[in-house]
Amino acid sequence: xxxxxxxxxxxxxxxxxxxxxxxxxxxxxxxxxxxxxxxxxxxxxxxxxxxxxxxxxxxxxxxxxxxxxxxxxxxxxxxxxxxxxxxxxxxxxxxxxxxxxxxxxxxxxxxxxxxxxxxxxxxxxxxxxxxxxxxxxxxxxxxxxxxxxxxxxxxxxxxxxxxxxxxxxxxxxxxxxxxxxxxxxxxxxxxxxxxxxxxxxxxxxxxxxxxxxxxxxxxxxxxxxxxxxxxxxxxxxxxxxxxxxxxxxxxxxxxxxxxxxxxxxxxxxxxxxxxxxxxxxxxxxxxxxxxxxxxxxxxxxxxxxxxxxxxxxxxxxxxxxxxxxxxxxxxxxxxxxxxxxxxxxxxxxxxxxxxxxxxxxxxxxxxxxxxxxxxxxxxxxxxxxxxxxxxxxxxxxxxxxxxxxxxxxxxxxxxxxxxxxxxxxxxxxxxxxxxxxx
Numbered sequence: 001x002x003x004x005x006x007x008x009x010x011x012x013x014x015x016x017x018x019x020x021x022x023x024x025x026x027x028x029x030x031x032x033x034x035x036x037x038x039x040x041x042x043x044x045x046x047x048x049x050x051x052x053x054x055x056x057x058x059x060x061x062x063x064x065x066x067x068x069x070x071x072x073x074x075x076x077x078x079x080x081x082x083x084x085x086x087x088x089x090x091x092x093x094x095x096x097x098x099x100x101x102x103x104x105x106x107x108x109x110x111x112x113x114x115x116x117x118x119x120x121x122x123x124x125x126x127x128x129x130x131x132x133x134x135x136x137x138x139x140x141x142x143x144x145x146x147x148x149x150x151x152x153x154x155x156x157x158x159x160x161x162x163x164x165x166x167x168x169x170x171x172x173x174x175x176x177x178x179x180x181x182x183x184x185x186x187x188x189x190x191x192x193x194x195x196x197x198x199x200x201x202x203x204x205x206x207x208x209x210x211x212x213x214x215x216x217x218x219x220x221x222x223x224x225x226x227x228x229x230x231x232x233x234x235x236x237x238x239x240x241x242x243x244x245x246x247x248x249x250x251x252x253x254x255x256x257x258x259x260x261x262x263x264x265x266x267x268x269x270x271x272x273x274x275x276x277x278x279x280x281x282x283x284x285x286x287x288x289x290x291x292x293x294x295x296x297x298x299x300x301x302x303x304x305x306x307x308x309x310x311x312x313x314x315x316x317x318x319x320x321x322x323x324x325x326x327x328x329x330x331x332x333x334x335x336x337x338x339x340x341x342x343x344x345x346x347x348x349x350x351x352x353x354x355x356x357x358x359x360x361x362x363x364x365x366x367x368x369x370x371x372x373x374x375x376x377x378x379x380x381x382x383x384x385x386x387x388x389x390x391x392x393x394x395x396x397x398x399x400x401x402x403x404x405x406x407x408x409x410x411x412x413x414x415x416x417x418x419x420x421x422x423x424x425x426x427x428x429x430x431x432x433x434x435x436x437x438x
Contacts, residue, residue, distance in 0.1 A: 054235075055175050055176060055235045055237050056183065057233065057234075057235055058122075058171065058172060058175050058183065058234055058235050059172075059183050059186050059187055059190075060190075061229050061230075061233045061234055062122075062168045062171065062172070062187055062190075062234070063186075063187055063190030063191070064190075064225075064226075064229060065126070065130070065163070065168075065225075065226045065229050065230060066164070066165070066168055066187065066190060066191040066194060067190065067191065067193060067194045067197055067198075068130075068218075068221050068222060068225060068226045069129075069130070069133065069160070069163035069164055069222070069226060070164060070191065070194035070195070070198065071194050071195075071197055071198030071201070071202075071218075072133065072137065072198075072218035072219075072221060072222055073133050073136075073137070073156055073159060073160055073163070073218075073222075074160065074164065074194075075194065075195050075198040075199060075202070076198060076202045076214070076215075076218070077096075077099050078199070079199065079202050079203060079206065079211075080202070080206070080211045080214070080215070081095040081096060081099065082095070083206075083210075083211045084140075084211060087211075088144055088149065090146065090149070094146065095149075096403070096404075097150075098149050098150050098152075098153040099153055100400040100401065100403070100404065101150050101153050101154055101157065101400070102153035102154055102155075102156045102157030102160065102400075103157060103160070103396050103397070103399050103400035104154075104157065104396070104397055104400045105153075105154040105155075105157030105158055105161075106157040106158065106160045106161040106392075106396050107161075107392065107393045107394065107395070107396030107397040107399075107400070108393065109157075109158050109161045109162075110161045110166055110388075110389035110390075110392040110393050110396060111386055111389035111390045111392075111393055112389065113125065113129075113161045113162050113166075113167055113170075113385075113389055114166065114167070114170045114384075114385035114386040114387070114388050114389030114390070114392075115383075115385060115386040115389065116385075117167055117170040117171055117174060117385040118170065118174060118383055118384065118385040118386055121171070121174060121234075121236065121238065122167060122168070122170065122171025122174065122175075122230065122234055123171075123230060123231060123232075123234035123235070123236060124231075125162060125167065126162055126163060126167055126168075126171065126230040126234070127227045127228075127230040127231040128162060129158075129159050129160075129161070129162025129163035129167065129230075130159075130163060130222045130223065130226040130227035130230055131222070131223060131227050132155060132156075132158060132159040132162070133156060133159035133160070133163055133219075133222045133226075134219040134220070134222040134223035134227070135155070135219075136152055136153075136155040136156035136159055137156070137215045137216070137218055137219040137222070138215070138216065138219050139152040139155065140152050140153075140156070140215055141211075141212040141215050141216060161389075161392075161396075163226075165188075165191065165368065165371065165372070166371075166388050166389060166392045167385075168187060168191075169184055169187075169371070169372035169388050170384060170385030170388050170389070171234065171385075172184055172187065172372070173372070173376060173381050173384035173385060173388070174238055174239065174381075174384070174385065175235055175237055175238065175239060176239055177239025177240070177381040178239075178376065178380065178381050179239075180372070180373075180376055180381070180384075181321070181325065181369075181372075181373045181376060181377070182317075182321065184369060184372040184373055184376075185313060185316060185317045185321075185369050185373075186317065188313050188365070188368050188369055188372075189310060189313050189314060189317070191368075192306060192309045192310040192313060192365065193306070193310065195306050196306050196307075202214055205217060239381060256378060256379060257379070258375070258379040258383070258387045258390070262378065262436055262437065263379075265432045265433075265435050265436045266374065266375070266378070266391065266432070266433075266436055267390070267391050267394060267395075268428070268429075268432045269329070269333070269428075269429045269430075269432035269433045269436070270367075270370075270371060270391055270395050270429075271394040271395045271398050272398075272425045272426075272428040272429040272432065273333065273367055273395075273425070273426070273429040274395035274396070274398045274399045274402070275398050275399075275402045275405075275422065275425040276336065276360075276364075276402075276422055276425055276426055276429075277364050277399075278398070278399040278400075278402035278403060279402035279403055279405065279406040279418075279422050280360070280406075280422060281403075282402075282403035282406065282407070283403065283406050283407065283410060283418070284302075284357075285298050285299075285301070285302050287348075287410070287415045287418070287419070288301060288348065288353050290415060291348035291353075291415070292348075293348070293349070293350050293353060294350075297350050301350075301353050301354055301357050302357070304354065304357045304358055304361060305357055305360065305361040305364075306361065307361070308357070308358045308359075308360070308361025308362045308365065309361045309362070309364055309365030309368070310365065311362065311365070312332075312361070312362035312363070312365035312366050313365045313366070313368075313369060316328065316365075316366060316369060324377060324438060325369070325370050325373035325374045325376075325377050326370075326374055326377065326378070326433070326436060326438055328366055328369070328370055328373075329366065329367055329370035329374055329433050330430070330433045330434060331366070332362075332363040332364075332366035332367045332370065333363065333367070333426065333429050333430035333433050334430055335359055335362060335363045335366075336359065336360060336363040336364075336426045336429075336430075337423070337426050337427055337430050338359065339355070339356045339359035339360055339363070340356075340419070340422070340423035340426060342355060342356060342359075343356050343419065343423075344423070371388070371391070371392075372388065375387050375388055375391060377438075378436075378438070405421070406418050406421070406422065409421055
């Protein structure tokens with residue numbers, strides 16, 4: 001991760017802040033207050049005791065449950081849906097359509113889930129997400145009729161809305177208030193290993209148990225591990241939003257309401273970005289194979305994405321905690337646009353594909369942190385869960401349709417056209433992030 005403070009060429013992604021409009025009676029300028037707030041946010045790592053009995057207990061608890069939720073519901077369809085389609089007599093397109101229906105359902109209920117977490121806490125809401133997910137996975141093993149199959153995926157979509165990153169971020173926002181950025185980053189470090197764990201475990205389980213048995217194992221893990229952890233191990237505490245903590249030498253900068261042009265631009269930025277990982281995760285490896293890269297090399301390139309995410313998040317945690325999260329996502333979006341520019345300039349070859357995948361993974365790792373940290377920094381912790389849900393709704397809808405759009409473009413036009421559309425989405429995301437003012 002580049003340090004924007006010592007890298008003048010990177011300033012284009014950071015924007016310019018002024019202190020216009022600050023009353024003279026204030027002892028410090030708005031820019032100085034922001035600097036003080038950034039310094040205050042760089043806190044020491046909590047002690048082991050705080051991880052066990054304090055609010056930081058939420059981070060390892062959610063770290064475990066995020067790996068279980070992503071690994072049980074979101075990642076296995078890549079391996080299981082072809083088998084489901086063959087056994088049930090569905091087309092592969094219809095089988096994938098069920099998963100897309102689930103993502104659409106998740107998008108529609110996300111704001112309500114966030115509002116419930118704001119009101120009642122993740123310890124009361126997220127257990128239901130795990131239990132509904134377990135019921136949905138059992139239902140998936142039984143749903144032989146097309147209508148039942150789609151209905152089960154919509155149920156699983158509601159479970160995802162109450163189990164994945166967005167409700168976890170909302171839970172941390174409720175517990176830590178304005179200081180939730182560091183816990184969010186640590187949580188994403190754990191969540192980054194979900195795909196690394198899920199795919200090999202799913203593959204290993206499917207050999208002796210089949211896809212039905214594998215889903216029943218995952219249902220048991222959600223019901224008897226994730227749900228109890230959410231219900232009994234998550235802290236009940238709630239941050240007092242009116243208290244200025246002693247470790248803050250100056251008060252935090254004022255926040256704005258989650259409405260108006262800034263909110264619209266932020267929603268547009270994250271939604272445009274959501275098109276990229278959703279579309280590429282389903283088609284990038286196939287595009288690389290069609291470009292002539294050997295199959296074993298393509299598989300190796302695919303394995304670089306997850307470690308690149310985790311490495312970028314670790315760099316953010318170590319080096320960039322005092323940088324405003326809006327600057328971080330601008331940098332990430334710019335890095336992704338640069339990766340597409342390299343692909344366009346030099347064409348698809350193994351070295352270029354490796355470089356592209358590493359840059360793409362790093363950008364995605366940072367944007368995931370930004371999904372939780374940027375709304376918190378701009379709009380504050382009050383009503384944070386609902387704000388995160390409102391941002392997630394259009395992003396999840398775009399996530400659902402992106403693979404279909406890319407498949408259509410690749411089939412009816414060409415792979416370069418499909419990649420150009422994805423790159424254009426990255427440019428739109430970057431421009432929207434640049435237009436948001438702190």
